[in-house]
Amino acid sequence: MEYWLYTSIELLQNNQSALLRLHIVVFVWGFTAILGRLISLDAIALVWHRMLIAVAALLTYLIIRRRFRPMPLKKTLPLLGAGLIIALHWITFFHAIKISNVSITLAAMSTGALFASLIEPIAFKRKIDVVEIGLGVLVVGGLYLIFRADTSHLTGILVALSSAFLSALFSVVNGKLVEKHAPISITTYELIGGVTGITIFMALTGRINESLFALGTCTESGFWSFLGGYCDLSMLLILGILATAWAFIESVDVMRFLRPYTVVLTINMEPIYGIILAFLFFGESEKMEPLFYLGTLIIIGALFVEAYVKRKRRKKVSETIA
Numbered sequence: 001m002e003y004w005l006y007t008s009i010e011l012l013q014n015n016q017s018a019l020l021r022l023h024i025v026v027f028v029w030g031f032t033a034i035l036g037r038l039i040s041l042d043a044i045a046l047v048w049h050r051m052l053i054a055v056a057a058l059l060t061y062l063i064i065r066r067r068f069r070p071m072p073l074k075k076t077l078p079l080l081g082a083g084l085i086i087a088l089h090w091i092t093f094f095h096a097i098k099i100s101n102v103s104i105t106l107a108a109m110s111t112g113a114l115f116a117s118l119i120e121p122i123a124f125k126r127k128i129d130v131v132e133i134g135l136g137v138l139v140v141g142g143l144y145l146i147f148r149a150d151t152s153h154l155t156g157i158l159v160a161l162s163s164a165f166l167s168a169l170f171s172v173v174n175g176k177l178v179e180k181h182a183p184i185s186i187t188t189y190e191l192i193g194g195v196t197g198i199t200i201f202m203a204l205t206g207r208i209n210e211s212l213f214a215l216g217t218c219t220e221s222g223f224w225s226f227l228g229g230y231c232d233l234s235m236l237l238i239l240g241i242l243a244t245a246w247a248f249i250e251s252v253d254v255m256r257f258l259r260p261y262t263v264v265l266t267i268n269m270e271p272i273y274g275i276i277l278a279f280l281f282f283g284e285s286e287k288m289e290p291l292f293y294l295g296t297l298i299i300i301g302a303l304f305v306e307a308y309v310k311r312k313r314r315k316k317v318s319e320t321i322a
């Protein structure tokens with residue numbers, strides 16, 4: 001009896017710790033949008049530095065832990081291709097931030113669930129879910145309100161929507177790849193594929209020059225100004241090591257203790273954290289009309305409803321099998 005009581009308490013503590021760790025990871029992901037606006041590099045150079053730093057960090061981690069396992073080229077090609085998708089997702093994400101603002105970008109990025117509901121049936125050969133489509137209509141309605149709140153951000157919204165589509169496509173592709181490979185190996189090779197693709201593009205377009213390494217002060221003053229001339233470099237290290245390499249390893253680890261439903265709900269907090277952080281960092285430039293917040297609330301609300309519906313369905317299926 002004492003053993004079972006001790007085990008139950010230990011499991012509860014592990015779950016609570018894992019949930020806190022996951023919230024920290026999601027908070028860090030929300031913070032990437034802030035870094036994207038602060039760093040003075042353009043979106044392509046920014047993502048190149050981010051992925052290069054993350055690859056170096058992950059390879060160092062794998063070698064020290066003796067977990068690096070080279071894979072045959074035939075098996076790595078799909079992973080390298082997926083890396084190009086995530087690279088394009090990050091490029092469009094940061095470009096949207098730079099041409100509009102953080103709040104607009106994160107709100108539009110919340111539509112990724114809608115794109116996923118359209119892509120998944122094709123990839124996994126299943127029927128289109130009527131509930132997902134219905135919630136997708138709500139998402140479109142919320143997006144319309146965001147557009148009506150400030151029509152001057154149309155280009156930023158469209159770029160952010162393309163980023164949301166790429167994010168959903170990447171998630172679906174990863175869903176198929178994770179069945180065959182370990183998650184950390186997948187991410188390492190995907191990051192290598194992404195940074196290689198960007199390097200080839202920059203070489204062909206003459207972007208590899210001294211300006212690529214001209215890391216200076218950030219585009220905004222304030223809290224980070226004490227870093228002076230090392231501002232860009234410091235934030236790129238935070239972005240590559242903390243928000244990419246570490247956040248991935250941590251997010252995979254906490255999933256050993258949390259239910260998928262809890263993970264999905266927590267990840268849905270990312271745009272909320274990001275929008276709050278944007279207002280705290282940038283003040284009036286991130287303050288939007290009431291219609292914007294209503295539209296964002298509708299989109300995020302639809303995400304929570306979708307997670308709840310899927311949880312009820314899984315529970316019903318498990319009860320039927322039992």
